[in-house]
Amino acid sequence: MFLHIGDNILLAKKDIIAILNWETDKERNANISFYKSFQQRKKPIFTCKDQDKIKSLILTEEALYLSPISSQTLKKRSDRHPFHWE
Numbered sequence: 553m554f555l556h557i558g559d560n561i562l563l564a565k566k567d568i569i570a571i572l573n574w575e576t577d578k579e580r581n582a583n584i585s586f587y588k589s590f591q592q593r594k595k596p597i598f599t600c601k602d603q604d605k606i607k608s609l610i611l612t613e614e615a616l617y618l619s620p621i622s623s624q625t626l627k628k629r630s631d632r633h634p635f636h637w638e
Contacts, residue, residue: 557619570611573623583609590616
């Protein structure tokens with residue numbers, strides 16, 4: 553299964569380690585640490601087109617994604633199963 557995280561990016565759900573809320577000040581320091589860690593290790597960082605609209609951070613083994621979609625919305629999308637079998 554895949555998760556659409558905004559800006560036409562789809563990630564395999566099995567590759568996602570964490571989806572973190574970028575918006576709150578309490579969490580922002582930890583998220584900036586993740587960001588700097590990826591920069592130092594020269595891992596890819598993919599960000600949304602509008603830097604002012606970052607709402608969540610998606611962590612995978614290979615890359616870091618900054619998304620314009622809230623972590624709550626991404627969680628709801630992740631929980632939904634795209635097919636309904638009867």
